[in-house]
Amino acid sequence: MTPERWAQIEELFHRAAECDPKQRTFLLDETCNSDLELRRQVEVLLAGEERAKDVLKAAVHREMASMSFPLVGQTISHYRVLDGLGGGGMGLVYRAEDLRLGRQVALKFLPEDSSKDPGALARFEREARSASALEHPNICPIYEFGEQEGRSFLVMQLLQGHTLREIISESEREKRPLEIRKLLDLALQIAAGLEAAHRHGIIHRDIKPANIFVTQEGQAKILDFGLAKLSRGETAEDLKVDTTKKDAPTVVRHENAGQMTPDPLLSRTGVAMGTAGYMSPEQARGEKLDARTDLFSFGLVLYEMATGQRAFKGDTGPSLHGAILTQIPIPAGQLNPQVPSKLSQIIAKTLEKNRNLRYQTVSELCADLEDLKRKAELRSRLRRAVAVGAPVLAVVVVSTIIWSEKRQSQSTPSLPDLKLQQLTLNSSENPVTGGAISPDGKYLAYTDLNGMHIKLIGNEQIQSVSQPDLFTNGGVTWEISAWFPDSTRFLANAHSAGQNPSLWSSDDTNIWVVSVLGGVPRKLRDHAVAWSVSRDGSSISFGTNKKTLVKVKSG
Amino acid sequence: MLRELGVHEHSQASLLDQAHFFMKIDHGGLVPREGRDRPMRVRCIIPPFSGFMSSRHEVTHLLAEWARGNQQALDDLTPLVYKELRQLAAGYLRRERRGHTLQPTALVHEAYLRLVDQTNPNWQNRSHFFGVASHLMRHILVDHARRRRAGKRAGEKVPLEQAVSFQQEMSEDLVALDSGLTALEKIDLRKCKAVELRYFGGLSMDEIATALGVSHVTVRRDLRMAEAWLHNQMQAE
Numbered sequence: 132m133t134p135e136r137w138a139q140i141e142e143l144f145h146r147a148a149e150c151d152p153k154q155r156t157f158l159l160d161e162t163c164n165s166d167l168e169l170r171r172q173v174e175v176l177l178a179g180e181e182r183a184k185d186v187l188k189a190a191v192h193r194e195m196a197s198m199s200f201p202l203v204g205q206t207i208s209h210y211r212v213l214d215g216l217g218g219g220g221m222g223l224v225y226r227a228e229d230l231r232l233g234r235q236v237a238l239k240f241l242p243e244d245s246s247k248d249p250g251a252l253a254r255f256e257r258e259a260r261s262a263s264a265l266e267h268p269n270i271c272p273i274y275e276f277g278e279q280e281g282r283s284f285l286v287m288q289l290l291q292g293h294t295l296r297e298i299i300s301e302s303e304r305e306k307r308p309l310e311i312r313k314l315l316d317l318a319l320q321i322a323a324g325l326e327a328a329h330r331h332g333i334i335h336r337d338i339k340p341a342n343i344f345v346t347q348e349g350q351a352k353i354l355d356f357g358l359a360k361l362s363r364g365e366t367a368e369d370l371k372v373d374t375t376k377k378d379a380p381t382v383v384r385h386e387n388a389g390q391m392t393p394d395p396l397l398s399r400t401g402v403a404m405g406t407a408g409y410m411s412p413e414q415a416r417g418e419k420l421d422a423r424t425d426l427f428s429f430g431l432v433l434y435e436m437a438t439g440q441r442a443f444k445g446d447t448g449p450s451l452h453g454a455i456l457t458q459i460p461i462p463a464g465q466l467n468p469q470v471p472s473k474l475s476q477i478i479a480k481t482l483e484k485n486r487n488l489r490y491q492t493v494s495e496l497c498a499d500l501e502d503l504k505r506k507a508e509l510r511s512r513l514r515r516a517v518a519v520g521a522p523v524l525a526v527v528v529v530s531t532i533i534w535s536e537k538r539q540s541q542s543t544p545s546l547p548d549l550k551l552q553q554l555t556l557n558s559s560e561n562p563v564t565g566g567a568i569s570p571d572g573k574y575l576a577y578t579d580l581n582g583m584h585i586k587l588i589g590n591e592q593i594q595s596v597s598q599p600d601l602f603t604n605g606g607v608t609w610e611i612s613a614w615f616p617d618s619t620r621f622l623a624n625a626h627s628a629g630q631n632p633s634l635w636s637s638d639d640t641n642i643w644v645v646s647v648l649g650g651v652p653r654k655l656r657d658h659a660v661a662w663s664v665s666r667d668g669s670s671i672s673f674g675t676n677k678k679t680l681v682k683v684k685s686g
Numbered sequence: 687m688l689r690e691l692g693v694h695e696h697s698q699a700s701l702l703d704q705a706h707f708f709m710k711i712d713h714g715g716l717v718p719r720e721g722r723d724r725p726m727r728v729r730c731i732i733p734p735f736s737g738f739m740s741s742r743h744e745v746t747h748l749l750a751e752w753a754r755g756n757q758q759a760l761d762d763l764t765p766l767v768y769k770e771l772r773q774l775a776a777g778y779l780r781r782e783r784r785g786h787t788l789q790p791t792a793l794v795h796e797a798y799l800r801l802v803d804q805t806n807p808n809w810q811n812r813s814h815f816f817g818v819a820s821h822l823m824r825h826i827l828v829d830h831a832r833r834r835r836a837g838k839r840a841g842e843k844v845p846l847e848q849a850v851s852f853q854q855e856m857s858e859d860l861v862a863l864d865s866g867l868t869a870l871e872k873i874d875l876r877k878c879k880a881v882e883l884r885y886f887g888g889l890s891m892d893e894i895a896t897a898l899g900v901s902h903v904t905v906r907r908d909l910r911m912a913e914a915w916l917h918n919q920m921q922a923e
Contacts (some may be wrong), residue, residue, distance in 0.1 A: 135874055141911050146912070176914040183917035190859035190920070191885050194827045195790055197834065198775065 791888020
């Protein structure tokens, strides 16, 4: 193409691009005349112009993505690498398929230098194995250790969800702090995982939001037990480099290229500093560590969950260390008014510089968190009950509070020996709609959107109640009414599905007897709503469409 | 030809004047041997700050030399910048956060901050540096795409069902863009440079205008035309 021709095409392209479609045709007709090739070339350019930028950007971006995750598409040992999940300080993480077991897993590659010290690697492996062996629901299990071309990798459970780091950042971006209820729920789960590990003599040493994963079901899982031992050498070295580098701060530009962001967490020393930010004072001083170091780091995580901010800030490793050793953070309650003062106090106690003044064990911390959670729940239940206008329930709850507070003032300062235990693990898409514990306390009968279930308490086993033929095509909403005293059967009301519970009437309801021994429920009566079973199990009371309360002797 | 395209009075110092050096070097030759022989993933871990201080002085010096018209300076500069970009890419790969993909522009900017003395900022040095770095970034990426494609063809460990995969398509994309740029370079060098600076160097319109020694409006027009033309070339391929 001659420069003249090129200039001609460009000139016409720009002029045509400025026009509206009608004028454009006119312009091309007039300018191109009999030069059909010119017209074709300009039209081709105009046709693709809109998408051009995106196509170019995508080409660059996609190649970059594949460079970020070089193993995608390869098979390593018996794992086929499917795609890149991300990476943290400790290396890249991929989603992969275990070709032997046919399940999906996460592969985490350890930094190359960590494989060079077989002693450190063995220590890490031992620790990670023992943490994994606890089989605790709040510790992410490691299935296997592998090696590929001298690089060690871990095979872990594939989790769907986000790290706590992402959750905190997200809530900060949206200026919506974590709900206190959610915070306490996550905190108790993390504490449960930590407690189990500590009980077996395993210290994490690197508790931080990026090492805590929250699944879509809301279950918290602690990641990377033992890994801190591997990264320690690197941390110290990086920090040393950083001190010599004060005059040349590393500035990273990312995302929008227009704006420079000095982001110490992204800088070359980022790995170390991210970790340095969650170190305990004894860790910063390089002292011998015990389980209480995890408590301090956990306190920093709590602080950040409550306030969205880090308790200690610093641009460089040394200034962060200085802050951890000497500064007292602003109380969490001052930064977020939603934070109850008790929680503020709990966090402050975990952040005591002197480890003898901190909570000494996770269980001590747990007790305080649970106490707080219970009170928060009671308060919100009371609020809800009053709002719904269920005076009876309100009376019951209020009297419970009065009773418990009276008891509290009389005897010990702590509440009666209530211990909360979560019985079901339903997601918010499928909430539990009702339930009742059997008189002997062994079973929980409960309902959710999928139907009716019986759970042996203290055991993961859940048995779903078979649907009677009548209901196999749906059309029923179960409501658990009452247990028989022998704890082998209970009454359930089957309401027509799709109806608002406030409109449930005996006309569209029938009573069934469900046995914990299995089998299909047995219908007791049509057009009636069961209310209760007498203490001796001989009678039940129920309401009928005649709006009367009836008692029958059960057989 | 350059004069015909309207090179502007800064041209003595403008990137465009130097840009023809790239044309002399064949594409393979630009990439240092070391980088071509060893696959990226094997080189993932590089000790931080290797040769940091020395290359900073060296690069600043070479940029100044090049601006003075010393053509050898570019030949000496290229491998230094290339090495830094590769190292930064590897470093990023290690600590890339979840859900974030490496941005070429982030790499080029970080390389600039690391390699060029910031105490005495100089727009000429900056322009020249970004010219070289964005060009090299393009090569790093296309090199990666080609190697990946070659690996697949040679029957690397790739399961059958992935033989015609998304992965392959994406490498074609970048290879197609690269061939388009090579063709464009011959027709209109300035437009090719503008695209490199924009897409591989992440410069703003104003920065590109300064680097190429033309007006903001010209850059806008250049990019619009070049993007449309390259898109068409990529579709045709």
